[in-house]
Amino acid sequence: MDFLSLGKIISDEKESLEFLRSRYNKRIHCPFCKSRQIYIMGSRRQFRCRKCKKDFKPFAHSRFQLVKIPYSKWLALVKLFELSVSALVASEQTRTSYKTTLKAFGIIRLSILEELAKTDDVLRGEIEADEAYFGGRRKGNRGRGARNKTIVFGILERNGKVSVDIVKNVSAKTLLASTVKKVKRGSIVYTDKWRGYDSLMFSGYRHMSVDHQKRFANGRVYINGIEGFWSFAKERMMKYHGISPDKFLLYIKEMEWRYNNRGYNLFDLLIHYMLGVEYT
Numbered sequence: 001m002d003f004l005s006l007g008k009i010i011s012d013e014k015e016s017l018e019f020l021r022s023r024y025n026k027r028i029h030c031p032f033c034k035s036r037q038i039y040i041m042g043s044r045r046q047f048r049c050r051k052c053k054k055d056f057k058p059f060a061h062s063r064f065q066l067v068k069i070p071y072s073k074w075l076a077l078v079k080l081f082e083l084s085v086s087a088l089v090a091s092e093q094t095r096t097s098y099k100t101t102l103k104a105f106g107i108i109r110l111s112i113l114e115e116l117a118k119t120d121d122v123l124r125g126e127i128e129a130d131e132a133y134f135g136g137r138r139k140g141n142r143g144r145g146a147r148n149k150t151i152v153f154g155i156l157e158r159n160g161k162v163s164v165d166i167v168k169n170v171s172a173k174t175l176l177a178s179t180v181k182k183v184k185r186g187s188i189v190y191t192d193k194w195r196g197y198d199s200l201m202f203s204g205y206r207h208m209s210v211d212h213q214k215r216f217a218n219g220r221v222y223i224n225g226i227e228g229f230w231s232f233a234k235e236r237m238m239k240y241h242g243i244s245p246d247k248f249l250l251y252i253k254e255m256e257w258r259y260n261n262r263g264y265n266l267f268d269l270l271i272h273y274m275l276g277v278e279y280t
């Protein structure tokens with residue numbers, strides 16, 4: 001959905017509801033008499049049953065109910081979120097209070113997290129694993145110096161998906177446990193030379209490590225894929241100044257989702273998440 005097409009829809013509340021109905025791939029029926037003959041009362045943001053004439057709330061169990069704003073505003077906010085606009089700018093552009101916009105964006109992020117939790121993809125084949133440090137000012141060493149930073153462990157399947165998780169430390173035990181959760185045994189795992197990865201080869205993986213000093217040494221031994229993801233995530237997260245640690249997971253998982261769905265229609269995906277229906 002491009003901006004101009006969306007502009008037409010959100011200039012009118014009834015059009016907005018009609019649009020959502022077109023994306024709602026479950027059957028809508030009257031909660032009172034079960035009739036499927038429904039029409040939209042645009043002015044009242046409600047559905048009306050043609051048969052028993054009663055009004056009822058559309059998408060009563062959807063995430064849209066969590067913030068009481070017109071559907072047209074919701075659609076605008078979802079679009080701005082898709083475009084990675086900050087909550088502050090989005091609130092100005094939609095004339096919605098900052099507090100409400102923040103809440104709406106929080107709900108969208110949570111919906112992404114919940115949708116990701118539904119799929120339990122296991123990565124396999126050629127895998128790149130690496131950790132990255134977010135937040136804090138000083139560039140510290142691994143282990144020591146990483147205080148006040150959030151450590152993210154990332155795994156990327158070449159030509160496939162990336163998966164990230166927050167870890168407490170980068171010990172061999174932690175990294176192995178996170179790998180076992182996500183990567184099929186027998187896969188080749190490429191990492192850098194950090195000793196925390198050494199135990200992979202005793203745990204059912206073929207482990208190859210990259211020597212950054214000898215950058216172009218050997219053909220397939222590199223971790224450029226996961227490093228590309230770190231740049232992708234860091235560039236976007238720079239815009240969100242001071243993400244509080246308790247919200248960090250929401251943001252980094254959003255990055256995972258954006259990366260894995262690049263090339264897809266993110267707006268439509270989000271609309272389906274918000275409606276609580278399958279994407280078809």
Ligand SMILES: [Zn+2]
Nearest residue numbers: 030033049052
């Ligand atoms: Zn009815």
